[in-house]
Each structure stands twice: as C-alpha cells, then as structure tokens.
Amino acid sequence: MRIFFDDISEVIYRIKSGDEVLRNDFIEKYMSFIVNTISKTTNRYIDVHNSEELSVGLMAFNEAIDKYDESKGSFINFSKIVIRSRVLDFLKKEKRNESISLEDGLIKEEKYEDDFTGIEVKDEIEKFIQKLKSFGITLKELADKAPKHCDTKEKIVLVGKRIYNNPILYSEFQRKRKIPIRAAAQYCGISEKVIKNNKIHIIAYILVLEGDGDALKRYFGIKGGVSNG
Amino acid sequence: MVNEGVVLEINRGYIIVLSKDGDYIKLKYKSGSYEGQRIYFTSEDILKEKRYTRLSAVAACILIILIPAFIFMSMPANINNVYAAAVVSVDINPSIEFMIDNNGLVMDMNIVSKDAKKLVDMGWRGNPYSEVLVKYLKAAEEKGYIKENDVVVFACTVIDDNIDAKKIEQETEEAISKIEKNVSYTYSEANKETLEKAREKKLSLGKYELYQEIIEHNPELDIRKLEKEDIKNIIKETRNTVKQNRKEDKYNEKNQAQQERETEKNKNEKIEEEKNQNRNQIKPDDNDKSDTKNNKDSNDNKDKKDSKDNKDNKDSKDSKDSKDSKDSKDSKDSKDNKQDDKGKKPSKEKDNPHNKDKNKEDIK
Numbered sequence: 317m318r319i320f321f322d323d324i325s326e327v328i329y330r331i332k333s334g335d336e337v338l339r340n341d342f343i344e345k346y347m348s349f350i351v352n353t354i355s356k357t358t359n360r361y362i363d364v365h366n367s368e369e370l371s372v373g374l375m376a377f378n379e380a381i382d383k384y385d386e387s388k389g390s391f392i393n394f395s396k397i398v399i400r401s402r403v404l405d406f407l408k409k410e411k412r413n414e415s416i417s418l419e420d421g422l423i424k425e426e427k428y429e430d431d432f433t434g435i436e437v438k439d440e441i442e443k444f445i446q447k448l449k450s451f452g453i454t455l456k457e458l459a460d461k462a463p464k465h466c467d468t469k470e471k472i473v474l475v476g477k478r479i480y481n482n483p484i485l486y487s488e489f490q491r492k493r494k495i496p497i498r499a500a501a502q503y504c505g506i507s508e509k510v511i512k513n514n515k516i517h518i519i520a521y522i523l524v525l526e527g528d529g530d531a532l533k534r535y536f537g538i539k540g541g542v543s544n545g
Numbered sequence: 546m547v548n549e550g551v552v553l554e555i556n557r558g559y560i561i562v563l564s565k566d567g568d569y570i571k572l573k574y575k576s577g578s579y580e581g582q583r584i585y586f587t588s589e590d591i592l593k594e595k596r597y598t599r600l601s602a603v604a605a606c607i608l609i610i611l612i613p614a615f616i617f618m619s620m621p622a623n624i625n626n627v628y629a630a631a632v633v634s635v636d637i638n639p640s641i642e643f644m645i646d647n648n649g650l651v652m653d654m655n656i657v658s659k660d661a662k663k664l665v666d667m668g669w670r671g672n673p674y675s676e677v678l679v680k681y682l683k684a685a686e687e688k689g690y691i692k693e694n695d696v697v698v699f700a701c702t703v704i705d706d707n708i709d710a711k712k713i714e715q716e717t718e719e720a721i722s723k724i725e726k727n728v729s730y731t732y733s734e735a736n737k738e739t740l741e742k743a744r745e746k747k748l749s750l751g752k753y754e755l756y757q758e759i760i761e762h763n764p765e766l767d768i769r770k771l772e773k774e775d776i777k778n779i780i781k782e783t784r785n786t787v788k789q790n791r792k793e794d795k796y797n798e799k800n801q802a803q804q805e806r807e808t809e810k811n812k813n814e815k816i817e818e819e820k821n822q823n824r825n826q827i828k829p830d831d832n833d834k835s836d837t838k839n840n841k842d843s844n845d846n847k848d849k850k851d852s853k854d855n856k857d858n859k860d861s862k863d864s865k866d867s868k869d870s871k872d873s874k875d876s877k878d879s880k881d882n883k884q885d886d887k888g889k890k891p892s893k894e895k896d897n898p899h900n901k902d903k904n905k906e907d908i909k
Contacts, residue, residue, distance in 0.1 A: 347546070347547045348546055348547050348587035348588065348589070351547050351585050351586075351587050352587050352589050352590075355575065355585075355586075355587075355590070358577075359575060359576060359577075360575045360576055360577035360578060361552075361572075361575050361577070361578050361582070361584035361585065361586055361590070362584060362585040363582060363583065363584060364549055364583035364584060364585060365583060367585070370585065435581070436581075437551065437581035437583075438579070438580045438581035439581075440581075441551070441553050441554075441580050441581050442580070444553075445553065445554065455553055455554045455561045455569060456554075456556070456561065456571075458561075458569040459561050459569040459570060459571045460571075462568055462569055462570070469566075469567065469568075473567070520569075521567075531551060531581070532551070532563060535550070535551060535563045535564065535565055535566075535567055536567040537567065
C-alpha cells in the first residue's frame with residue numbers, strides 16, 4: 317500500500333496524472349467501501365459467482381476517480397453517487413435481459429450451471445447442520461462462541477485434524493459422540509481446558525473433515541477442494 | 546477488508562456464514578441470500594456482540610440513574626406520608642411517629658430519635674395503632690424512659706379526612722391510662738403544613754408544636770435543644786418563662802396602668818396648672834398676643850384702606866367714563882360695580898374674624 321496521503325484529492329490527482337500502481341492500491345484500499353455501497357444499493361449481499369454487480373461497481377469507482385474534481389465535494393460522497401447510479405442502471409438492464417434470456421438459450425444454460433453448484437453446496441451444508449444437531453450444536457452457538465484469538469483457532473484446527481487422523485481417537489469420538497478430552501489433550505500436548513472451552517468448534521471442524529463435499533473444506537484451508545468457484 | 550463466505554443458515558434478523566478463515570460469523574440479514582450462496586461481505590455487515598454489551602451498558606446506566614431516582618421519589622412519599630391517613634407523634638424523649646392508615650393500622654414508624662429504635666419492633670407494622678402504642682409506652686416504661694411525673698406529648702395530623710381523628714385521640718388516652726406511673730400528657734392536633742414544617746426542622750410533630758408554642762414566649766430557645774433534652778425540662782422551663790412573662794406582663798400592666806394614671810394625673814395637674822397660670826399670667830401674655838394681632842390688624846387695615854382707595858379711584862374713573870360716554874356704557878358700569886362688589890365681599894369676610902378677635906380681646 318502506497319497510500320499515505322491524508323488528502324484524497326492529492327492521491328486522485330496523482331492517479332489521474334498516470335500512476336496506475338497507486339490507482340490499484342487506492343481501489344484495493346477502498347474495496348470494502350465499494351462492496352458496501354453496492355450491497356446497500358441492491359440491498360443484498362454480492363454473490364461471488366454472480367459478481368457482475370461488483371465489476372460494475374468497480375468500474376463506477378474507477379470512473380469516479382477519473383471524473384472527480386474538488387468542485388464536486390468530498391470524493392467519498394461523489395463516488396458513492398456514481399456507484400449507486402451505475403449499479404442501478406445495471407440492475408435495470410439485467411431485468412430486461414432476464415425477459416430476453418427466456419428466449420436466449422445460452423444465458424439460460426449458464427444460470428442452470430450456477431444453480432446446480434448452488435444446490436450441491438446447499439446439500440452439503442444441510443448435511444453438515446444435521447450432523448451438528450446430532451451433537452447438540454447449533455450454528456448460532458458456533459457464531460456466538462467464536463474464538464477470538466488466532467492462537468485458539470490454530471489449536472482447534474490442530475486438535476480436530478489429529479483426532480480425525482488418529483483411528484483410535486476418531487473411533488472413540490464417533491462411538492461416544494463426544495471428544496475424548498483427556499486422551500486428545502495428551503496426544504496433542506494441549507491443555508484440557510482449551511479443548512473443553514472450544515469443543516463445539518473442534519467437533520464442527522471434525523464434521524467438516526468428515527464431509528463428502530469440498531465446499532466447506534475450502535473455507536478451512538483444507539487442500540483437495542475445488543479451487544475455482 | 547472484504548471477506549468471502551458461504552451462507553450456512555438464514556435466520557430471522559441474521560444469517561450465519563462460514564468465512565474464508567473458517568470462522569462462523571453472524572451477518573445482518575439481507576434479502577436474496579440463500580443457503581450455500583457464496584457472498585462478499587465487509588466488517589460493516591458483521592453483527593457485533595459488542596452492540597449488545599453497549600446496549601446493556603446503556604441499560605445499566607439508565608438503571609443506575611433511575612434507581613436512586615425511584616428511591617428519592619419514594620422517600621419523600623414516605624416522609625410526607627402520602628400513603629398514611631394520619632401521623633401521630635409520641636414524644637417521651639425518645640420521639641417516634643406512627644403512620645396510620647385508613648383502617649387504623651400502623652403502616653410504618655418514623656424513628657425521630659435514635660433511642661426509639663430500642664423500644665420499637667418493626668414487626669408491629671400492620672397492627673392496630675391502639676395495640677402498638679400500648680406496647681411502645683410499656684417498653685418505654687420498662688426501659689426507664691418514662692419516669693414519675695413525666696410529660697408525654699402527643700400530636701396528631703390527619704392527612705386523609707376519612708380517618709376518625711376522635712378515635713385516635715380516644716385510643717391514645719386509653720393507652721396512656723394503662724401506664725402504671727403517674728404521667729401527664731398533652732394531645733394536640735396539627736395540620737399538614739405544620740407536619741411539613743416539622744419535617745423541615747427534623748423534629749417530631751409534637752416537638753415542633755411545642756417549639757412553636759415555646760418560641761412565642763421564649764424566642765431565644767435553640768431548636769437543637771429540643772432534639773436532645775427532656776421534654777419535661779423544656780416544658781418546665783417554658784412554664785417558668787411563661788410564668789415570668791406573665792408576672793412581667795402583670796407588672797407591666799400594673800406599671801402601665803399606674804403610668805397611665807400618673808400621666809392622666811399629670812395631665813390634669815398640668816391642665817390645672819395651666820389654668821392657674823392662665824389666670825395668673827393673662828395680662829402679659831395677652832398683651833403680647835394682642836400686639837401681634839394689632840400689627841396684623843393694622844396691616845389688614847392698610848389693605849382695606851388701599852382697596853377703599855382703589856374703589857375710590859375706580860369710582861372716579863367710572864364717573865369720568867360715564868361723563869365721556871353716558872348712553873352707551875351704562876351697562877358696563879353696572880358690571881364694573883358688580884365686580885367691585887365681589888372684590889369687596891372677601892375683604893369684608895376677612896374683616897370679620899379680626900373683628901371677632903377684637904371682640905374677644907375686648908372681652909378679655
């Protein structure tokens with residue numbers, strides 16, 4: 317990141333005068349702002365698969381950089397307006413395209429593909445949630461008791477992996493429907509307290525590892541999943 | 546920064562996603578998301594637990610503000626006896642006040658002096674006033690607060706008119722009659738205002754009444770003295786002062802009467818003396834007076850003379866005018882004459898008193 321200027325108009329002046337690296341840095345820095353603005357305009361989260369909205373928003377932001385001068389007020393407000401109007405234009409166009417797409421086979425096929433992968437992932441998630449339920453765990457609990465330190469997160473992954481990979485521990489885990497805390501603690505060299513406190517996360521991790529699909533594994537950095545979305 | 550995640554669950558008000566970092570995160574609900582959808586989200590979308598803590602902190606603050614407020618609100622309510630129908634104060638020293646409700650039950654007891662705490666059982670709340678009072682007086686007697694020939698001061702303020710004030714008085718009398726020792730008592734009724742004033746001065750009702758009475762006769766009395774000292778002594782003191790005052794008053798009355806008589810006598814004497822003096826010294830005084838009067842008279846006479854001269858002149862002028870224009874100005878002449886008459890009249894009136902004076906002088 318090379319942006320250390322407090323004054324946005326100064327940065328924009330330099331970008332306009334041809335500093336392309338700075339432009340990319342600037343856009344990257346304002347990525348969350350762009351995402352937020354798009355999300356607020358459409359009132360829904362940006363779909364990773366269907367990220368046309370995002371590219372429209374990015375283009376609008378880029379346009380805002382080029383069109384901005386100080387007479388237009390603050391850059392943030394100006395770019396917000398530009399992104400909003402461009403995204404709204406895009407949504408209108410998309411609606412029209414939808415009506416056309418009923419006749420256009422190609423676009424329809426593409427959509428089918430998207431839906432198909434979506435259904436697969438949904439299936440996997442449902443199975444995962446069912447398994448969690450059998451252990452008496454809800455997703456809400458997992459979200460509420462999320463570990464705050466990277467340290468504990470690493471420990472969860474470590475313990476989960478070790479239990480899953482150790483046939484004795486794993487069989488005991490499956491048999492008793494709970495973590496063999498003492499054995500696991502000794503085996504991993506981690507205090508029982510940490511395992512007790514984070515047992516639901518460890519169980520959830522093991523369940524993800526158990527899963528057939530790759531959609532969830534990807535989020536834990538487990539190799540072997542489908543890399544592209 | 547922008548994060549990516551897969552939607553795991555959609556709930557009312559929030560959705561749970563599994564983020565790229567392997568975290569389960571609650572996000573704000575936005576329409577159009579479905580389970581299994583991969584989405585971009587930012588830190589702004591995350592529902593923070595901190596919000597709840599902040600809310601609870603605010604709630605705690607409000608409570609902290611409100612609780613003392615409630616206590617503060619309820620305290621004066623208790624003190625002003627909004628709920629009580631009547632307040633009876635009993636001053637044996639210690640002093641206590643009984644809050645009585647509409648049914649003649651003691652709701653609460655206001656311990657005015659610390660010693661009263663030893664005599665009181667808070668379990669008495671809800672019992673009839675007559676019983677509570679007897680118990681209290683007996684306890685005071687046992688612990689030696691009531692001595693022979695002591696004075697107990699009762700004062701009653703009726704707040705709710707529905708309560709029977711006479712019944713309270715009767716019950717009080719009955720209770721005091723059950724005490725073995727020979728005790729005299731006073732019972733007075735006070736209005737709400739005196740109750741409030743008593744509260745301001747931090748005295749029991751009876752003592753405040755007493756204080757008011759005493760201060761009429763003995764304005765130098767310290768209120769603080771009432772808080773601690775025996776009522777008996779104070780009453781004695783006041784009686785003494787009252788007696789003294791009465792004596793003084795009587796003396797004063799006598800003195801005043803005597804003085805009045807003396808002054809009357811003096812006046813009479815003086816009058817007589819004056820009369821005698823007048824009789825004796827008429828001549829020189831009157832001569833002086835008559836001299837001044839004579840001077841005045843002479844001045845008046847001069848005025849008169851002047852006016853007469855004027856008249857004469859006018860007459861002469863009139864006569865001249867009449868000579869010049871006899872026919873046309875007769876009417877004017879008549880007016881002039883009238884004016885002259887008017888001018889003469891006051892002078893005549895002025896003359897009259899002088900004449901009278903002269904007459905008097907003549908008489909003298």
